[in-house]
Amino acid sequence: MRYSAIIITAALLACFPQVFAQETTVETSVATPVSVPPPDAARGQAQQESQKGELFIVGKNEGRNKEDFVFKMGERVHIKATGDVARRLKIELEKTGASRTFFLLFDGIKMANLPSAISQFDNGNTLRFSFYLERNPALKESREAWDMVFKSKDEYVMPIEVGIGIGNELPLVVQSTYPFFVYLAPASEILAAVSGSLLFLFVAYYLIVNKTNMLKDKDTGYYSLGKSQMAFWGLMVALAFVGIWILTGTMEYIPQQVLILLGISGATGLSAVLIGNSKKSGAEDEVTKLRQEEQDLKTLKERNPDGFSSDNESQLTTLSQKIKELSHQLGNQAQRRQSRGFWQEICDDGNGVSFHRLQVVIWTLILGMVFVGSVADGMSIPEFPETLLILMGISNLTYLGFKIPEK
Known part of the structure; x- marks a missing residue:
């Protein structure tokens, strides 16, 4: 009953305004004559609107x-x-x-x-x-x-x-x-350009790693972390520049921050080579010095066999062992170890995977993903914050510092 009352009341309220409006309209239509504006007034109103x-x-x-x-x-x-x-x-x-x-x-x-x-x-x-x-x-x-x-x-x-x-x-x-x-540009073209660039990056890097010696250290034959990082950023920036040019028809501006990043990776690769050469030169000088000492002891032994003491004999044996070890470190081809793979060698300091090398690899990959995402999102080469560049520089300097005493 309550719902029936509500429905009936609502129906009456809905009908009442319509009836009232009809009555009011009839009365108004009777009481008020319809006025039609003259043609000149209609034209004036249209002109005013325009x-x-x-x-x-x-x-x-x-x-x-x-x-x-x-x-x-x-x-x-x-x-x-x-x-x-x-x-x-x-x-x-x-x-x-x-x-x-x-x-x-x-x-x-x-x-x-x-x-x-x-x-x-x-x-x-x-x-x-x-x-x-x-x-x-x-x-x-x-x-x-x-x-x-x-x-x-x-x-x-x-x-x-x-x-x-x-x-x-x-x-x-x-x-x-x-x-x-x-x-x-059409979404299909952008997707094709980004996918094609990433595919080209992976294929090119794979071929450089496996089919050439460009990323290997000349003296040891092992993969160089500094050279690998430099090649990674060089390919990334080049592909981004070409891809944006193809899609937008404009030669993209390379921000100063990206140039600094390329400079950091290039300086790291060069410094790694210089440190390796310095260690090699020091080892060669030491081998030369040890061989001279060995030759002096051998000459002394030949001239005075009876006066050649057991201490001299022990010293001669020690010198021969040191010379052999240093010759092995200098990269004698016959004594080189077999390659253990790209990722292991760039993360290995001679005693296993090291954190100072691993952090360089991790931050390089993270910034690489940020770089690709920014290019795909805004069709421009991103400007990295200075804090990220400082972090990258600290990471690379730490790597170079620990590289000096590495084997």
Whole structure:
């Protein structure tokens, strides 16, 4: 019964306003005569609406389809202003004093250094702004603006809210018949480029490791950690540069931080070679000295066999053993050990896997993954924070410091 009462009450309340409205409408229609505006008044109202003006994006091919509002690098975006909006913008542009340059905004981000132009029609009642979508890698403001836009989106076809600003005035939002999109390249091309670059990196590195001696130490025949790291970063940066150039058609700017990273890896590889050569030179000098001492003892033994004491004999035996050990360390081909594999040799200091070598390998791989992710996300070579570069430098210096006493 309670639910029935609620339903009946609701039905009455729903019907009552309709009945009341019908009665009111009938009374009003009887009491108030219908007035039709004269033709001149209708035309004046339409003219007044048109004078308010608009600010809108002019689509490609007259903007008939959604695809006409999808733009990519190397294309021009035209924005049209009419009526009062055009006159207001014209007044702002003609003001003196502060900078009155106009600029484009994507999602509130000022797109700096875009080549632009402006045309006016109908005695200034219509303005047409033109912006050429270009990312200039040589200009920091241009790089940062596009990086912010690209990294703020999860997709490669990005919906964008467009605005236009003049000087320090608040920017105006630009309308669009269909949603406005910016895209770098088809997702399939980007996926193919990233996958192909990674595949090329793995294959090239595999061939360098297994088919050449470029990463091996010349004297010992073992794989060098310094050379391996230098080759890794050299291939990474080269492939990123070529991949971005293929996809965007621009020669990407290589940030200073990446150059420092290449310098750290190159200096590590060079220092490792110099330390190895220094140790070899010291060992050779020591062998020469020991052989001279050995020869002096042998000469003494030949000249005075009876006076050659047991201490001299023991010293001669010790010298011969040291010479043999040092000759083995100098890389006598007949005494070299067989290769134990790339990963084990770059992590081994002669006494097994060492932490100072392992941390260099780990941080190199981590930064490599960050590098690949940043390139794929923003289509630009990333600028590493200074703290990461300092960490990489400390790690490499630790490795070089512990390399000096290594076998």
